[in-house]
Amino acid sequence: MTETQTLIESRPPSVATLFLDRVGATPDAEAYRYPVPAASGEGPDTWASLTWGGAAERVFAIAAGLLDLGVRPEERVALACSTRVEWILADLGVLCAGTATTTIYPSTNVDETAFILSDSESRVLIAEDAAQLTKARQRRAELPDLAHVVVINAEDAVPADGDPEGWVLSLAELERRGAEHLRKHPDAVRDSVGALRADQLATLIYTSGTTGRPKGVRLPHDCWSYMARAIQATDLVLPDDVQYLWLPLAHVFGKVLTAGQISVGHVTAVDGRVDKIIDNLPIVRPTYMAAVPRVFEKVYNGVAAKARAGGGAKYKIFQWAAEVAREYAKVTQDNYRRTGNKTAPFGLAAKHKVADALVYSKIREAFGGRMRACVSGASALAPEIGYFFSGAGIHILEGYGLTETSAASFVNPGEAYRTGTVGKPLPGTEVRIADDGEILLRGPGVMEGYHGQPEKTAEVLESDGWFHTGDIGELSPDGFLRITDRKKDLIKTSGGKYVAPAEVEGQFKAVCPFVSNILVYGADRNFCTALIALDEPTLMSWASEHGLAGKSYADVVATKEAEELIEGYVRRLNEGLQRWQTIKKFRLLPRDLDVEHGELTPSLKLKRPVVEREYKALIEEMYEGAREG
Known part of the structure; x- marks a missing residue:
């Protein structure tokens, strides 16, 4: 043993x-x-x-x-x-x-x-x-x-x-x-x-409870x-x-x-x-911290907004440094996977050193200067955000688990972490992928059942201990898990194509520094649309530089300028998507989604049915006059 x-x-x-x-x-x-x-x-x-x-x-x-x-x-x-x-x-x-x-x-x-x-x-x-x-x-x-x-x-x-x-x-x-x-x-x-x-x-x-009454x-x-x-x-x-x-x-x-x-x-x-x-x-100067993806997204957006406020030259330096960070992270992680050494070609390493002095070192200081690792969980972290922080020296170890599995079923293993995956199962936890792609887990962390609801327990927990997570995923040959989407959240378009909304939403968060929350919609429709809520501090900073100072958030998002700004990022998103995944239309929401209005859970997960119900009129507006097939 x-x-x-x-x-x-x-x-x-x-x-x-x-x-x-x-x-x-x-x-x-x-x-x-x-x-x-x-x-x-x-x-x-x-x-x-x-x-x-x-x-x-x-x-x-x-x-x-x-x-x-x-x-x-x-x-x-x-x-x-x-x-x-x-x-x-x-x-x-x-x-x-x-x-x-x-x-x-x-x-x-x-x-x-x-x-x-x-x-x-x-x-x-x-x-x-x-x-x-x-x-x-x-x-x-x-x-x-x-x-x-x-x-x-x-x-x-x-x-x-x-x-x-x-x-x-x-x-x-x-x-x-x-x-x-x-x-x-x-x-x-x-x-x-x-x-x-x-x-x-x-x-x-x-x-x-993203739907209905919570279960104990x-x-x-x-x-x-x-x-x-x-x-x-x-x-x-x-x-x-x-x-x-x-x-x-x-x-x-x-x-x-x-x-x-x-x-x-x-x-x-x-x-x-x-x-x-x-x-x-x-003040605390931690060496370790766990957070949800929204925190890292807000930090990234905040850094980008600060660079933009510093003028065109500073913003160009930030954009260059961000691309260097992502390239450096991908190369070094790939080299570590193949050789066990986090090395980069001389030219890339030289650019990384310059970018570190100009940008990354300041980000690390903002985290306290001693951060050895961060763990991200509760929902998916956009890979491009993860690669940015990895290249900047803030190592985000993504993990995965559910309330029903005591939180931590998978986590990335230290130096060997792979951005875009949730790592390997904790020792003692078994995993298998069902025929339909659903992730099944078994081990000491799995719940006893739902309180007073044996029929609900039987729906997800088999007699031999296998728990149905409701998530879709893929295992690499060496045991790293990548989450594709929630099984119940997969969109099937009227053309018969499947779309994983969380994957598209994550990619948009990586390309658009203004986004706070996004919901991709398209079930039984012939194209996908999106409801987009913007990050208020970042947006208002932009607004003050573009002749919109003094307007409220709701007034700014209603302007043609704001729509054109976000339309540019939607085009960038669509360039990297399959045709059936692309966002054909979008609407900017008059306020951000939040816990108080019941649109996010306390762990900041999107309550899709609530948002879809609340903004049904905007969704229908995007499909008016469109041929459904």
Whole structure:
């Protein structure tokens, strides 16, 4: 048995066990960094630190507090909170108490929050603030199982008229109760962790629901223990890494990163405020970060916009450097695949060196200057964006997984990464491609099933453990996976040709620095069309230089100038497509797509049915007068 196999096969039953092992091994090592806002509310944040031993004190107090509230093994404790260190401590407290976490995005509306709390039969809600408390309070009559709401921001833990006695308490109060419980029962938490079974429910994550009501995905303790050990075995993260964690922890992608950290033992800086990412990177100076493709697209568009604002010469230099970066990345990745060395011809290497001094070094500094690797997941990264960052020295390792497979089923292997693929399966995960191209997965990371929905479970999970992902893909001879599209999202034109919209959309994002979101449409039509939303800061910067200053975003996208600008990029896109894939018509949307309007999931995936329904009139307008065949 290899070292990797031993690491995975000998995994403990739970991440809670791994946490106790980590605390025992490195109690004084730094575990978490987190921002502390200035007391006045103005000025820069300071960053505080928590050791593994310090984290354990709080985790044990939370776990014991839950035991004191009477929550029993596998009963659900919901967590509605943004990404912050208290989320991680609360989740670990839930796991160490033997109970199970139900994750809820803080942006989730009242109706869906109530649905999740009810469907999961959650006994306790750990709420970030008054806003999350209010959602539960408004529907309390429909939530007979919800015995307590624990509020993280103590000043917001204010009981209201009509609340049952003791229904609302602060996290600080819960920890005080837990500390008292431990004085009476000092081994309570350790006994609880010791009693955990690998098949016991650990987490209930509701799918973000690109269609219909979300389904609760049941992930037992063994899923997370396996993921933690598999991440460690890949050397994806190292003990001396500093991870910057901003992803939503209610999402499986963010959650799996917390499991991997415990197994490896590196430092994680936690701050979920998306508007602080650019400010935080030079302060945290991370060596490792996971993100969704939209973040890399926004960085790329921002760099291009800044170069354009610097004048024609600067923009030409950027465009030249971008092409050099892509060429350099493709050549060096290909050489590494064939020879094991990332070499480039002398002329290309010389151009790359000049471009590095002029452009790439500044991009690396913006990421903090120490970034060893970024992981991209949740949706497809446009290859040309990936090649750009690769050539600039920001190595983006694409990965792949689903909520139903505990997030990380595939990831690119360090130096050997291949842009445009999602890498190889994690050790212990099996993959096969069905006759229709669908990716099937089997392994310890696969869910137990959908909560209370055996018929839905049977649709995707075979009796022998193979899970149907719903994604279409291809495996290279040496095991690298390339995702083509979602099976249900494939477009069949009226001419019988299949189009993968995500592939076309990704290519457009690579050629057009103004795009924010794009939806390609064409099912049962005789040509493809697109709805395009533009990146507001980039567009408005362009508008101010082209006689459109003072106009609103909606007014700018309605102008002939904006249409002609984007039409040029659509023509460039079409030059690289098959005839049946080309975009014959497009419409610019009056605003960007967003989570608030329900057009994007919290992990920024496009909700196609919602967008198609909302902009049905624009779609029909593009096909008016066209011959359908």
